[in-house]
Amino acid sequence: xxxxxxxxxxxxxxxxxxxxxxxxxxxxxxxxxxxxxxxxxxxxxxxxxxxxxxxxxxxxxxxxxxxxxxxxxxxxxxxxxxxxxxxxxxxxxxxxxxxxxxxxxxxxxxxxxxxxxxxxxxxxxxxxxxxxxxxxxxxxxxxxxxxxxxxxxxxxxxxxxxxxxxxxxxxxxxxxxxxxxxxxxxxxxxxxxxxxxxxxxxxxxxxxxxxxxxxxxxxxxxxxxxxxxxxxxxxxxxxxxxxxxxxxxxxxxxxxxxxxxxxxxxxxxxxxxxxxxxxxxxxxxxxxxxxxxxxxxxxxxxxxxxxxxxxxxxxxxxxxxxxxxxxxxxxxxxxxxxxxxxxxxxxxxxxxxxxxxxxxxxxxxxxxxxxxxxxxxxxxxxxxxxxxxxxxxxxxxxxxxxx
Amino acid sequence: xxxxxxxxxxxxxxxxxxxxxxxxxxxxxxxxxxxxxxxxxxxxxxxxxxxxxxxxxxxxxxxxxxxxxxxxxxxxxxxxxxxxxxxxxxxxxxxxxxxxxxxxxxxxxxxxxxxxxxxxxxxxxxxxxxxxxxxxxxxxxxxxxxxxxxxxxxxxxxxxxxxxxxxxxxxxxxxxxxxxxxxxxxxxxxxxxxxxxxxxxxxxxxxxxxxxxxxxxxxxxxxxxxxxxxxxxxxxxxxxxxxxxxxxxxxxxxxxxxxxxxxxxxxxxxxxxxxxxxxxxxxxxxxxxxxxxxxxxxxxxxxxxxxxxxxxxxxxxxxxxxxxxxxxxxxxxxxxxxxxxxxxxxxxxxxxxxxxxxxxxxxxxxxxxxxxxxxxxxxxxxxxxxxxxxxxxxxxxxxxxxxxxxxxxxxxxxxxxxxxxxxxxxxxxxxxxxxxxxxxxxxxxxxxxxxxxxxxxxxxxxxxxxxxxxxxxxxxxxxxxxxxxxxxxxxxxxxxxxxxxxxxxxxxxxxxxxxxxxxxxxxxxxxxxxxxxxxxxxxxxxxxxxxxxxxxxxxxxxxxxxxxxxxxxx
Numbered sequence: 001x002x003x004x005x006x007x008x009x010x011x012x013x014x015x016x017x018x019x020x021x022x023x024x025x026x027x028x029x030x031x032x033x034x035x036x037x038x039x040x041x042x043x044x045x046x047x048x049x050x051x052x053x054x055x056x057x058x059x060x061x062x063x064x065x066x067x068x069x070x071x072x073x074x075x076x077x078x079x080x081x082x083x084x085x086x087x088x089x090x091x092x093x094x095x096x097x098x099x100x101x102x103x104x105x106x107x108x109x110x111x112x113x114x115x116x117x118x119x120x121x122x123x124x125x126x127x128x129x130x131x132x133x134x135x136x137x138x139x140x141x142x143x144x145x146x147x148x149x150x151x152x153x154x155x156x157x158x159x160x161x162x163x164x165x166x167x168x169x170x171x172x173x174x175x176x177x178x179x180x181x182x183x184x185x186x187x188x189x190x191x192x193x194x195x196x197x198x199x200x201x202x203x204x205x206x207x208x209x210x211x212x213x214x215x216x217x218x219x220x221x222x223x224x225x226x227x228x229x230x231x232x233x234x235x236x237x238x239x240x241x242x243x244x245x246x247x248x249x250x251x252x253x254x255x256x257x258x259x260x261x262x263x264x265x266x267x268x269x270x271x272x273x274x275x276x277x278x279x280x281x282x283x284x285x286x287x288x289x290x291x292x293x294x295x296x297x298x299x300x301x302x303x304x305x306x307x308x309x310x311x312x313x314x315x316x317x318x319x320x321x322x323x324x325x326x327x328x329x330x331x332x333x334x335x336x337x338x339x340x341x342x343x344x345x346x347x348x349x350x351x352x353x354x355x356x357x358x359x360x361x362x363x364x365x366x367x368x369x370x371x372x373x374x375x376x377x378x379x380x381x382x383x384x385x386x387x388x389x390x391x392x393x394x395x396x397x398x399x400x401x402x403x
Numbered sequence: 404x405x406x407x408x409x410x411x412x413x414x415x416x417x418x419x420x421x422x423x424x425x426x427x428x429x430x431x432x433x434x435x436x437x438x439x440x441x442x443x444x445x446x447x448x449x450x451x452x453x454x455x456x457x458x459x460x461x462x463x464x465x466x467x468x469x470x471x472x473x474x475x476x477x478x479x480x481x482x483x484x485x486x487x488x489x490x491x492x493x494x495x496x497x498x499x500x501x502x503x504x505x506x507x508x509x510x511x512x513x514x515x516x517x518x519x520x521x522x523x524x525x526x527x528x529x530x531x532x533x534x535x536x537x538x539x540x541x542x543x544x545x546x547x548x549x550x551x552x553x554x555x556x557x558x559x560x561x562x563x564x565x566x567x568x569x570x571x572x573x574x575x576x577x578x579x580x581x582x583x584x585x586x587x588x589x590x591x592x593x594x595x596x597x598x599x600x601x602x603x604x605x606x607x608x609x610x611x612x613x614x615x616x617x618x619x620x621x622x623x624x625x626x627x628x629x630x631x632x633x634x635x636x637x638x639x640x641x642x643x644x645x646x647x648x649x650x651x652x653x654x655x656x657x658x659x660x661x662x663x664x665x666x667x668x669x670x671x672x673x674x675x676x677x678x679x680x681x682x683x684x685x686x687x688x689x690x691x692x693x694x695x696x697x698x699x700x701x702x703x704x705x706x707x708x709x710x711x712x713x714x715x716x717x718x719x720x721x722x723x724x725x726x727x728x729x730x731x732x733x734x735x736x737x738x739x740x741x742x743x744x745x746x747x748x749x750x751x752x753x754x755x756x757x758x759x760x761x762x763x764x765x766x767x768x769x770x771x772x773x774x775x776x777x778x779x780x781x782x783x784x785x786x787x788x789x790x791x792x793x794x795x796x797x798x799x800x801x802x803x804x805x806x807x808x809x810x811x812x813x814x815x816x817x818x819x820x821x822x823x824x825x826x827x828x829x830x831x832x833x834x835x836x837x838x839x840x841x842x843x844x845x846x847x848x849x850x851x852x853x854x855x856x857x858x859x860x861x862x863x864x865x866x867x868x869x870x871x872x873x874x875x876x877x878x879x880x881x882x883x884x885x886x887x888x889x890x891x892x893x894x895x896x897x898x899x900x901x902x903x904x905x906x907x908x909x910x911x912x913x914x915x916x917x918x919x920x921x922x923x924x925x926x927x928x929x930x931x932x933x934x935x936x937x938x939x940x941x942x943x944x945x946x947x948x949x950x951x952x953x954x955x956x957x958x959x960x961x962x963x964x965x966x967x968x969x970x971x972x973x
Contacts, residue, residue: 051972216911277961
């Protein structure tokens, strides 16, 4: 009994699986193939797609909360949160990256929208779009001229520096005085730190609640997740950079071949390589793999990017060969032609804990038919991590069964 | 003047609710229906001759075939053997367009590989001789003479070509942004007093029984956004609605058979970069000639030609058509298979009607139909035509109208007077330096606007020089210019004029901001700006998805996740 769990993928699901398995006493190796969909997250934490969110959100499981606590930098208010998007929408969420402004507790008060020269940020237009309680006001947030064009994440990184944050707080206080109005909170363009969310630190210095609006994918929130993850994992698991290429049964468990470097062995494996966005699943019509003429064989329209004995499917059923050698008509598998489309649901078929066969689990976006929302992904990682830790204790279950 | 009764030319086929309305007070010399290249070309020509003009466009300028062509002002090389005078006039007109809009044209050298076969050698000699004849016309459009290439030359020029060849030839053509050409014609017409109404559909064309000279016809139109009705009296009505021509004729009770077209759908696939610096001709599986061309900062595969029976307001490429083109070009240039397709576009040619011939064998000529023979003197339809010969077609129609209907002797000036901004090409580096934008943004702005780029930048505040669409790129001031001065009302309209959102991200980074700017410019509530953006994103997603490949599938999933995170359901 060696108790080894290998987690493939270092996004939200992989991190949750690794932390949970480690907490359960497993010896965890995390294979980190680089940035995926988690780094593109916006900082809004949902359990289901938010227009379908229930009025009274369900409590978060204990293990999931432990993972969030280990990461730090996230808030999960009991009654949910209300966040602002740079598309001009105020939307509900279950929780949020602590740099984002939650307007739920601010109902009825006047909220100031910073007017400043950041790309794509028009404080006046956003205030009008968000609603009556928002009022634009001029504030200096640009200190150096390059900051007028700097990407959000790079700009946010400058506020990791405490002096710089103090400078910003001074400017905002001045601006509040000049605006003279009863502004009770401030919405800023995405800018509040990368290393740690600076929402609270800034709020304390300015004296009113300060926070960001949700940015485009690839903004500061995803990078803040990476930093939080790196800190949380460093003590808990053995982290190996590189890409897993294939997964096969070995004498005493599973063998994970790497694109570069020695293969890894585990008694149980959690595969969390992401879905279509993250790169765990690839759209691969037959025609895309041949140079000319007709492809030699038909193939299902999606494939796994790691070679593993797993079944891709959707709606609980495995993918089938299409009736053409060219590849499926994309119109029939994806939004906006198809609702609840195959491309949205495709993934590895698994049970509720992510179990596929003995000792092999999947988590996160890689799973078929899952909502692909941040907290849901976290929950699947927690479930798979706990189950993998149990399976690894049960003495190389897969190998035992194979024999 | 007593209210005169309205009577349609023939018993009206459509409900004449409009006839209940009082007669419009506005009166113009000529009402033009259709804001494609023919309609805007005629509007400009007639306005330059001093006639008053009103133009009605049901969708947007360049919405149909004009904005969805292969983007070439070509010399009509295919007509050379049967009607060399067409080649000559096409080449001459290409030269004129270079003179009036030099900023809008770019050279596309084409390669035509000749494959090895039993008669390959002979075919090569014949093609060489054919293009030698074409060389005589090239100077008219500042084109280079053709080159004869052996297999090694061809491989050196474009190493991506595969297959055994006898050799190949080069020939020179000019690329153009067809949508901008339409917009510039319309804007110039407006600057000379023409009224141009976009998103305004004509409900009926009726005839005044007794005329007092203030107009023989009443054109009743309706703004499709506001439902506001507007109408004009006109002495002359021009139907320049391309593939819609029979539909338009029916609104005036005219016999459809007189303006019959055989709509031919053509699609193009857009790849995310210039895969080659040469246009490359290839044969599709059915022997049709198709091509891959570098066009602005993308590559374009084209084109199909299939009879079309669908809705002209909603023409879209299908994945089958995309596969046909990709297969046909991959035949000689296999790397198109691994290239990333970021979109498709589709239009319907207003080809002259004939029952029987194959689509490709149909005439690309144009024809003016005088409806006097149908009992409607002063009503003309423009049928057929090509982007490359639009100016000539517009001139023919305008000559006829000016002389016969108004006895105006002012000669045509559309071939000598520059289009707006066409009086020079400012230096992009200087402009970038002076106005604090990147040289790439300056270069693209100058491509689209010529000297008007300077005016756009001079009026721009500092924040309006920020980039709104990073793919193209398009600065905010250009978006505002499109709304203020170029009649754009939706995000799609802005895209047509600026190429905003037509890049690799499919509008993910710019559509919402663009909607916000339009809402601000037009005084709409913010939610309507969002709705305009969603509408664009949705439409673009539909046109992209049919060309879906592995990389674009990831981008689509990411875009969808983004829209869901920031907007909810689209």
